[in-house]
Amino acid sequence: MPPDELSRQSDVLIIGGGMAGLSAALHLAERGLKPLVLEADPRFLGGRLAGSEEVEVKGWHFRLEHGVHGIWSQYRNLQSMLARHHLRPVFTPSQEELWIYRDSYNTRKAAVGSAIRYSIFPAPLHYIQLFLRPRFWRTIDLRDISRMFHVWSLLIMSVGIDPFGEDQPMEGLTLGDSVKNWTPAIRAFFIGLARNGFSTHAEEIPLSGFLAFLRFYTILRRDAWAFSYLPEDGGTSVIEPLANKVRELGGEIRLGEKVNRLEGGPTWKAYCGEETFSANQIILAVDASAASFLIKNSFGENDLYFPRSLANAIVRLWFDRTPKPGPESGMFTGDFVMHNFFWLDRIYAPYRKWNKATGGSAIEVHIYGPQEILQRADAALLAQVITEFYQVYPELRGHLIHQHIQRNAATHTLPSLGSKERHLGIETPWANLFCAGDWVRDPMPSFFLERACATGIKAANAVLKSRGLDEWSLVDYLPPEPFVGWIEKLMITGRKRRVAKRNSQKQFRK
Amino acid sequence: MLNYASNLIKLARNDRHLNPGVAIYYVTTQCNLNCAYCEDFGARRNDHAEPPLHLDQAMKILRVIRSGVDALFITGGEPFLHPDIDELLTRAKQELKFREITLITNGFLLAKHDAALSFVDRLIVSLDSLNAESWSQTIGVPQASAESIHTNIRNYAARQKEFGYQMMVNAVLSPETLPDAEALLEFCIENHLLISFSPQAVNNWVRHELIVSSEYKAFIEKLIAYKKRGAPIAGSMAYLQTLINFQPYDCYPTLAPRIMPNGDLTYPCRPFEKANNGQGGRPVNLLNVKTWDEAWSKAHAAYRQPPRTCHSCFQQCYIEPSLMQTQPLTFLYEYLRYPASRKGNLKTYAAG
Numbered sequence: 001m002p003p004d005e006l007s008r009q010s011d012v013l014i015i016g017g018g019m020a021g022l023s024a025a026l027h028l029a030e031r032g033l034k035p036l037v038l039e040a041d042p043r044f045l046g047g048r049l050a051g052s053e054e055v056e057v058k059g060w061h062f063r064l065e066h067g068v069h070g071i072w073s074q075y076r077n078l079q080s081m082l083a084r085h086h087l088r089p090v091f092t093p094s095q096e097e098l099w100i101y102r103d104s105y106n107t108r109k110a111a112v113g114s115a116i117r118y119s120i121f122p123a124p125l126h127y128i129q130l131f132l133r134p135r136f137w138r139t140i141d142l143r144d145i146s147r148m149f150h151v152w153s154l155l156i157m158s159v160g161i162d163p164f165g166e167d168q169p170m171e172g173l174t175l176g177d178s179v180k181n182w183t184p185a186i187r188a189f190f191i192g193l194a195r196n197g198f199s200t201h202a203e204e205i206p207l208s209g210f211l212a213f214l215r216f217y218t219i220l221r222r223d224a225w226a227f228s229y230l231p232e233d234g235g236t237s238v239i240e241p242l243a244n245k246v247r248e249l250g251g252e253i254r255l256g257e258k259v260n261r262l263e264g265g266p267t268w269k270a271y272c273g274e275e276t277f278s279a280n281q282i283i284l285a286v287d288a289s290a291a292s293f294l295i296k297n298s299f300g301e302n303d304l305y306f307p308r309s310l311a312n313a314i315v316r317l318w319f320d321r322t323p324k325p326g327p328e329s330g331m332f333t334g335d336f337v338m339h340n341f342f343w344l345d346r347i348y349a350p351y352r353k354w355n356k357a358t359g360g361s362a363i364e365v366h367i368y369g370p371q372e373i374l375q376r377a378d379a380a381l382l383a384q385v386i387t388e389f390y391q392v393y394p395e396l397r398g399h400l401i402h403q404h405i406q407r408n409a410a411t412h413t414l415p416s417l418g419s420k421e422r423h424l425g426i427e428t429p430w431a432n433l434f435c436a437g438d439w440v441r442d443p444m445p446s447f448f449l450e451r452a453c454a455t456g457i458k459a460a461n462a463v464l465k466s467r468g469l470d471e472w473s474l475v476d477y478l479p480p481e482p483f484v485g486w487i488e489k490l491m492i493t494g495r496k497r498r499v500a501k502r503n504s505q506k507q508f509r510k
Numbered sequence: 511m512l513n514y515a516s517n518l519i520k521l522a523r524n525d526r527h528l529n530p531g532v533a534i535y536y537v538t539t540q541c542n543l544n545c546a547y548c549e550d551f552g553a554r555r556n557d558h559a560e561p562p563l564h565l566d567q568a569m570k571i572l573r574v575i576r577s578g579v580d581a582l583f584i585t586g587g588e589p590f591l592h593p594d595i596d597e598l599l600t601r602a603k604q605e606l607k608f609r610e611i612t613l614i615t616n617g618f619l620l621a622k623h624d625a626a627l628s629f630v631d632r633l634i635v636s637l638d639s640l641n642a643e644s645w646s647q648t649i650g651v652p653q654a655s656a657e658s659i660h661t662n663i664r665n666y667a668a669r670q671k672e673f674g675y676q677m678m679v680n681a682v683l684s685p686e687t688l689p690d691a692e693a694l695l696e697f698c699i700e701n702h703l704l705i706s707f708s709p710q711a712v713n714n715w716v717r718h719e720l721i722v723s724s725e726y727k728a729f730i731e732k733l734i735a736y737k738k739r740g741a742p743i744a745g746s747m748a749y750l751q752t753l754i755n756f757q758p759y760d761c762y763p764t765l766a767p768r769i770m771p772n773g774d775l776t777y778p779c780r781p782f783e784k785a786n787n788g789q790g791g792r793p794v795n796l797l798n799v800k801t802w803d804e805a806w807s808k809a810h811a812a813y814r815q816p817p818r819t820c821h822s823c824f825q826q827c828y829i830e831p832s833l834m835q836t837q838p839l840t841f842l843y844e845y846l847r848y849p850a851s852r853k854g855n856l857k858t859y860a861a862g
Contacts, residue, residue, distance in 0.1 A: 073758045073819075076721075083715030090714065090785035093820035117819070118760065223758045226819045231787045349787035356788070473722035478757050 010036035010252070012463055013270055013279035015259050015294070018047025019449055020436035021285035022242050023081060023456030024463075029249035031469050036279070037246070038272065040290070042256035044235060045243050047287065048411060049449065051235015057318045057362075057402040060354050065233035066408055067314050068329075068342040068364055070094070072227040074216060075450040076475040077457060082238065085245050089237045091228030092347050098330030100392055101139050101188055107392060110135040111327055116218065117225040123484040124159055126222045143183040150182050151190070158219050159484055160491030163208035165443045169417040175210045176203035192333035196340050197447075199310045199368040199412050206416035209307075213415065216445045220480035220488075229347045262298040264430050281432045281466070283459045285452075287411040288439035291424075299430070305418030307439045311410040313367040313374055315385045316344070318402035322361040323393045332392075337373050337384050338365040360401070365389070378405045413439045415447055426458050432466070434459040445477060517765075517835055526815045527764060529806075531831060532581040532612075534768045535571065537592040538562040543616050544650030545636075547682050547710045547717075550780075551587045553650065559587065560771050565594040571773045571796045572602050578802025580609040583766075590619040596626035603629035614680070618655065620662040627666075627673045635663055637679045639690040640697055648686055667701040678704040678744055683726065685719045691729060698742060706744035706826065707733065709753060714781050714823040716756050730754050738848055745826065747844050748833045758819050765831040773797040777809040778816030781823050789813070 012028055014021045017039030025035040044050040052064040071079070071091055082088035097113030115133055119126035130136045161168055175194055179187050179202060191202045197213050198205045218225050230237040243253055262282065263269040270277045284291055289309040295301050315338070328346035332338050344362040345355035351362050365385055367373065373381070382405050390397045415438070417423065423441040426434055436459040438451040446454055454474060461471040480488055517528045536551075539560055544553035551559065563571070575582065582602060589595055602608050612632040620635075627633070637659070639645040646656035663679070670677050679698050683691060691707070698705040709726070710717045720726045734750050737743045743750075752759055763779030770776065774792035776783040782790030793812035799805045834841055 079715055080718045080721055083713040084718045086713045088713045088715055090781050090787065090789070091820060092787075092789060093817040095815075095817060221757075223819070226758045228820060231785065231789075349789075352788040475718075475721050476755075478755055 008036070008275070008277045009267075010034060010277065010279045012036070012281045012283065013038065013268065013277055014283045014285055015270060016047065016285035016287075016290070016437070017041075017045040017243070017253060017255070018285065018287070018437070019049055019078075019239075019452040020438070020456040020459075021283070022046075022239065022246060023078075023453040024283050024285060024436050024460040025246045025251045025253075026081065026085075026242065026249070027457050027460035027472050028463060029246055029251040031464055032250075033463070033467075033469075035246075035251045036277065037251065037253040038257035038259055038270070038277065039253065039255050040258035040286075045253065045255065046235050046239035049234035049239050051233040051239065055316075055402075055404055058358075060358075062344075062350055062354075062362075063233045063236060064316075064404075064406065065235060067312070067366055068229060068344075068347065069234055069449065070227040070229065072217065072224070072450070074224050074446065074477050075453075076477060077446075078450050078453040080475045081453060081457070082242070085242075087238070087241045087245060089231045092231055093228045094226070094329065096327035098327040099139065099189065099192065100330060100332045100336075101185060101192075102332075102334040102336060102391075103184065104335070108135075108139045109392075110139050112136065113225065113327070117222055119222050123222055123481040124155055124219050124487065125483075127155070139189075140185045141183075144186045147181070147183045148186070150179075151186055154178055154190075155214070155219060156487075156491075158211040158214040159488050160495065161211055162215060162445070162492075163212045163417055164445055166492075167417075167420065167443070168208060169419055169423075170206070170208040170211075171419070173207035174203055175205040175207055176201070178207060178210075188333040192331045192339070195333075195368055196331050198414055199312055199366075200414055201368075201370055204308075204414065206414075208417045209415040212417075212445060213447060216447055216477075220484050221478055222481070224478070229342075232348045232350055259294060260297060262294060262433070264433065268432060281434070281463050283434045283436055283456075283463065284428075285436040285456060285459070287437060288413050289410060291435065291437070291439070295424075303422060304424060305422040306424075307416045307418075308414040309410040309439075310368070310412045310414055311374060312369070312408050312412065313381060314406040314408065315365045315367065315382060316362060316404045316406070317365070317386070317389065317400060318360060318362045319396050319399040320358070320360050320401050321396065321399050322355065322359065323396055332388075336388055337367055337381070338388060339368045341365045361396075363389075374407075381405060413437075413448070415439075417441065426455060426462055434462045514835065518838065521836065526762060526818055527810050528762045528835065530579050530765055530767050531835075532583055532766050533575045533579040534583040534585060534766055534827070535575065536586055536768065536771050537568065537584055537589045537595065537598065538587040538771050540591045541587040541616075542591060542618055543588070545682075546648050546650065546686075547684055549711065549713075562592045562771055563773070565597055567773070567797060568592075568594070568598055569601060569605075571769060572598070572606055572608075574796040574799060574802055574805065575769065576606045576608060576802075577800075578806065581612075582608045582610070583612045583614060585614040588616055588618070589613060590615055590623055596623055599626040599629045616649075617659045617662045617666075620666055624673075627675065630673070630675045633666070633675045633677045634680050635666075635677065636682070637663055637694065638681045638684070638687040640693055641690050644686065644690075648684070663703075664701060667703050670702065676704065677702075678706060680706050680708065682710050683707050683720065683729070684710040684717060685723065688720075688723070688726060688729060692732075695733075695736070695741070695743075702742075704742045704744045707753075708826045709756075709824065711823060711825060716824050721756060727754055740848075745830060746833060746841060747848070748837060748840050749826065749830050752824070752829055752833070756824055759829055760818055760832055760836045761820060761828055762816070762818065762832045762835055763828050764816050765835055766827055769796060775805055775809055777813055779823075779828060781820075789817070 011033045012035045014037045017037045025037050028035045048066045054061045099110045099112045115129040119129035121128045257272045259270045259272045261271040267278045268282045288306045292306040329342045331340045342364045344351040424435050425441040436455040440455045539551045541552050610631045613630045614634040617635040642656040646653040730753050768776045773796040794805045794808040
C-alpha cells in the first residue's frame with residue numbers, strides 16, 4: 001500500500017491523551033479547529049488520571065486507577081475549565097490528614113492537615129498551630145525544638161526564592177542536602193511531606209522543585225493546603241466526560257496510537273507504526289520520559305533536560321469492617337515501606353455505597369520507592385505492607401477480604417527545573433511544535449494536574465495565535481497572604497539590591 | 511445570639527454540625543421566568559417541578575421548622591406561584607410567630623399580593639439590570655414583562671414604610687449584566703433599597719468569564735469602597751473580599767438548611783444533595799417528624815459531620831453565614847470600623 005493512503009491530515013495533532021493533551025484539544029476545538037488526539041494506551045485515555053479495569057470483591061465491582069488524586073484549591077484553571085463545560089464533579093472535601101510516625105521505639109499519630117489549613121496564625125507562621133496540638137508534641141522531642149531554626153530557614157528561603165518565576169534552577173542542590181542536619185522527627189515530617197508531593201526520597205528531590213512546591217501548596221497561603229478528592233476514579237469523574245466534550249466539539253481521539261517518530265517540515269509528520277499522521281502544528285503532550293524518547297528518536301537531540309519520571313506501587317486492601325474513626329488520609333514516615341494512605345470508603349462514592357451496604361472498608365496505600373523495595377515480588381511487598389498496616393490498625397487484623405497490588409510505570413513527573421537552553425518550554429526550537437505537560441518549563445507556579453491543564457491551554461493559545469484566532473485567558477493563582485507577601489517583597493528586593501551592589505563593585509574594580 | 515454563641519462552642523470542639531440561624535423553604539419549584547444563569551429551577555424545568563403542597567401540609571412543615579428555627583426564608587421557583595402563598599405568609603407570621611420572614615421573589619406578580627406583604631419582614635427581589643431590553647433576554651421574557659418588573663420594584667420600594675418591610679435587590683453579576691451594575695446600584699440608593707451582588711455560578715464555580723475579567727474585579731473593589739463610605743450594599747466586607755479572588759472559605763452549610771416543597775430536608779447543602787454521591791441527600795421529610803430537633807438529629811445520623819472548605823460553590827447564601835459564624839472578630843471589627851455600612855450588614859445576606 002502506498003504510504004499516502006495511510007496518511008491522515010488534521011488541523012492540529014496532539015500527541016498524548018492525558019490532562020495536558022485533552023485540555024489543549026478542548027480549547028482548540030472550542031475555537032472551531034478539529035484537533036486529533038493520539039493516545040498510546042490501547043484502552044484508557046487520561047495518562048495518570050485515567051480510569052482502569054475493574055476489580056471484583058465479593059460481587060461488588062470497583063474501578064481501578066493510577067491512584068487517588070487531590071484537587072487543590074489552587075488548581076484553578078483545571079476547575080474553571082471543567083466548570084465552563086459543566087464537567088466539574090461535586091468533589092469530596094478533605095477533612096484531615098494524619099501523620100503516622102514510627103521510630104525504633106513506638107508508633108505515634110498526630111492529625112496535622114487541618115491545623116495547617118485552618119491555622120489562626122497568618123502565613124508563613126501558620127505551622128505554629130501544630131504546636132497547639134498536644135499529639136504533635138508527643139511526636140517530637142527536645143532535640144527537634146532546639147534545632148527548629150533549620151526548619152524556619154528553609155521555610156523562609158521558600159518565601160524569598162521563587163525558582164520557577166525567577167528562573168533559579170539551583171542545579172545540583174537537593175532537599176536531602178538541606179535537611180541533613182535536622183533532627184529525626186521534624187526531618188521525618190518534612191521528608192514525608194516531600195515524598196508525598198514528589199513520590200520519591202529527599203536525596204532525589206531537587207531543591208528548586210521543593211521550594212516551588214512549598215510556595216504553591218502551603219507557605220504563601222493557609223488555604224492553599226485545602227483540597228478535595230474526586231468523587232470516584234479519575235477516568236469516570238473527569239477524563240471520560242472531558243474526552244466526550246472534545247469529541248462533541250469536533251475533535252477526534254484515537255487510542256492505541258503510539259507515535260515513534262516526528263518529522264518536521266512545512267507540514268509535520270508523526271509516524272505511528274505503519275500509519276502516518278500529518279498536521280501543520282503538533283502539540284507534544286506526553287509525559288517527560290516519553291517526550292524525551294520521542295525528541296531523541298526524531299531529532300537525535302541528546303543534550304536536552306527532561307525532569308525524571310518515577311514509578312510507584314499502589315496497594316489496595318478491602319476489609320469486612322471499618323477501623324476506629326479517624327482521618328480519611330495521611331502519611332507514614334519513619335520505618336515504613338508505605339508512604340501514604342487513603343480510606344476509599346470515606347472518599348469515593350462507589351466505596352461509600354459498599355460501606356453502607358456491607359459495613360466494609362477499603363484502603364489505598366502508595367509506595368514510592370526506593371527502587372529496591374519496588375523491585376520486590378508482589379507477594380513479598382504485599383506481605384510487608386499488610387504486616388505494617390496491622391501494627392497501625394490492629395483492630396482490622398483478621399478482617400482482610402481482598403488485596404490488590406498495582407505497579408505504575410515510570411510516568412509520574414519529579415518536578416524540577418533545568419537551564420533555559422536545555423529544558424523545553426511550551427514553544428520549542430522547532431517551529432510549530434509545542435509542548436504541554438507538568439514537566440514543561442514555564443514561569444507558572446503550578447504543579448501536576450493543574451500544570452498539565454494550564455500548559456495545555458497555553459500550548460493551545462500558541463496554536464491559536466499563529467492562526468490569528470482569539471486566545472484563552474488563564475485564571476490567576478491566589479496571591480500570597482498580606483504578611484507573607486510583604487516578607488516576600490522585602491526579601492526579593494533585598495536580594496536584587498545586593499546583586500546590583502555586587503555588580504557595581506565588580507565594575508568599579510575593573 | 512444564643513445560637514451564635516453555642517455554634518462558637520461547637521466550633522471550638524471541632525463539631526461542624528452547626529445549628530441553623532435560618533431555614534429556607536422552597537414553597538414551589540415552579541417559575542415564571544427563564545433566567546439564563548439559573549441552574550436550579552426556572553421555567554425551562556417546570557415540566558419536572560414538584561406540585562406545591564396543600565396549605566395545611568405546608569403549614570405543618572413550617573410548624574416543624576418553627577420548633578427549632580425562628581427566622582424563615584420563603585423562596586422557590588417563584589413563591590407567588592404557590593396557590594396559597596398569601597395565607598401561608600399570614601399564618602406563618604400570625605400563628606407560628608416567626609421572628610423574621612424573608613420573601614425572595616422575582617417581583618413579576620408582586621402587585622397581586624398586597625394582602626401578604628405586611629407580614630413579610632424583608633422582601634428580596636431579583637433584579638440584575640435596568641436595561642429592560644437586554645435584561646428581558648437574560649430572564650427569558652418579553653421586554654414588556656421586564657419593564658413591568660421594574661415598575662413593580664419602584665412602586666413597592668416606595669411602599670416600604672406602609673408595609674413595614676425592608677426591601678433588598680439581589681443582583682446576579684454576569685458578563686452581560688456587569689456593564690449595568692453601577693446604574694443598578696445608583697437606582698437602589700435613590701429608591702432606598704439595599705442591594706446584594708452575587709457572581710453568576712456555572713457548575714458550582716464562578717463563571718469563567720468573570721474569574722478572568724479585570725472589569726469584574728475592579729467593580730467589586732469599587733463596591734468595597736462604596737460600602738466603606740456607607741452605600742447600602744448588603745453582605746459583609748469579608749464576603750466582598752472573597753468575591754475578588756474567589757479564595758476558599760470555611761463553609762458551614764448547615765447554618766442555612768433548605769427544605770424542598772414536599773418537606774424534604776436537604777443535608778448538608780444543595781450541591782451535595784444534588785450530586786447524590788453519598789455525601790449528602792434528603793435524609794428526612796419534615797411531614798414525617800414532630801419537631802425540628804428530631805429531623806436535625808436524623809439528618810446528622812444519616813450523613814454525620816458536614817464537610818468544610820469544599821471550595822466548591824461561591825453562593826452568597828453559604829459564604830456569608832459561614833464567614834459570619836467563623837470570624838466573629840472580623841465582623842466585630844467591621845461593625846465598629848465602618849458604622850456607615852451597618853445598615854447593609856449583619857443578617858442581611860441573601861439566599862439564592
